Amino acid sequence: MPTSAIRLVRFAGRLLLLAMAAATALVVVFLALIALTDGAGSGLAAWLTTLGVGAVLAMWRGRRRTWTARLAPFLPVAVAAALTASVCIPTVPTARRYPPALPFVATQHWSLTTGSRVAVYHYPPTHHSPRHPVPLVYLNGGPVRGISVLDHRFLQLLARQGYDVYAYEQAGGGRSNLLPMGQYTISRTVSDLAAFIDRLNKGKVDILGFSSGGAVLTRSLADPSVTARLHRAIIAEPGPMDGPTAHIAGHPSRRAGVPVAGADGAGLRPRGVRRHRCSLP
Numbered sequence: 001m002p003t004s005a006i007r008l009v010r011f012a013g014r015l016l017l018l019a020m021a022a023a024t025a026l027v028v029v030f031l032a033l034i035a036l037t038d039g040a041g042s043g044l045a046a047w048l049t050t051l052g053v054g055a056v057l058a059m060w061r062g063r064r065r066t067w068t069a070r071l072a073p074f075l076p077v078a079v080a081a082a083l084t085a086s087v088c089i090p091t092v093p094t095a096r097r098y099p100p101a102l103p104f105v106a107t108q109h110w111s112l113t114t115g116s117r118v119a120v121y122h123y124p125p126t127h128h129s130p131r132h133p134v135p136l137v138y139l140n141g142g143p144v145r146g147i148s149v150l151d152h153r154f155l156q157l158l159a160r161q162g163y164d165v166y167a168y169e170q171a172g173g174g175r176s177n178l179l180p181m182g183q184y185t186i187s188r189t190v191s192d193l194a195a196f197i198d199r200l201n202k203g204k205v206d207i208l209g210f211s212s213g214g215a216v217l218t219r220s221l222a223d224p225s226v227t228a229r230l231h232r233a234i235i236a237e238p239g240p241m242d243g244p245t246a247h248i249a250g251h252p253s254r255r256a257g258v259p260v261a262g263a264d265g266a267g268l269r270p271r272g273v274r275r276h277r278c279s280l281p
Helices: 003-037 040-061 074-088 149-160 186-200 212-220
Strands: 108-111 117-123 136-139 165-169 205-210 230-236
Touching: 003 040, 003 074, 040 074, 117 149, 117 186, 136 149, 136 186, 136 212, 149 165, 186 205, 186 212, 205 212, 212 230
Parallel strands: 136 165, 136 205, 205 230
Antiparallel strands: 108 117, 117 165
């Protein structure tokens, strides 16, 4: 191999190693800035700052070189920019998108004493059914998701059976307002439930918790601010029912007749709406 070719290969190798080392250093600086700025602007602030620092260093390194040699220090900056651009430059809308309004029920918004602003739905009992004296509050599954149209149909069915049904979408889900990221905790959802019952101001209520809503309800049974206003707790969870999973041994859909104990030790056995272990297809 000619000497000139060997020198060219060595130069290209050194340049590549230098670019990789510099790019790695810039990526480390970028990640440190992400942590320091808490990901401001979806990482865009840290990205622009890192590229700015890299560009200044590249200009300083090539200050005494020819104009063609001055371009070489910018290679690691370009490599680092390419490695991080896909996660720092928003390519999809970042604004909150709320689901469209439902045509069959009005959406109310209640500001709770906890600071949460939640979307609320009310299905009053129909006149041709015997009315149940205790309101029913529905906690949907999730977490942090809206109430599905199928769930709304289910709530309509309960209203036709005489239940006075109230449902709300937990903070951050559906048409409810968002919370700061650090406030999405099980304790907050329990506090929101207690605040919702207080805002409802209809005395004791039955609460039906489905899926993760059942987890919230189970946790709420240890909170006196909830159990003091609780008449019955109904917990429903998903499990196999039909399709291929129906043939799994030991997992049939079944009704559980075990009452849920309240704070005073009394059984909270629902009437009309029973505690089930049900499933989705």
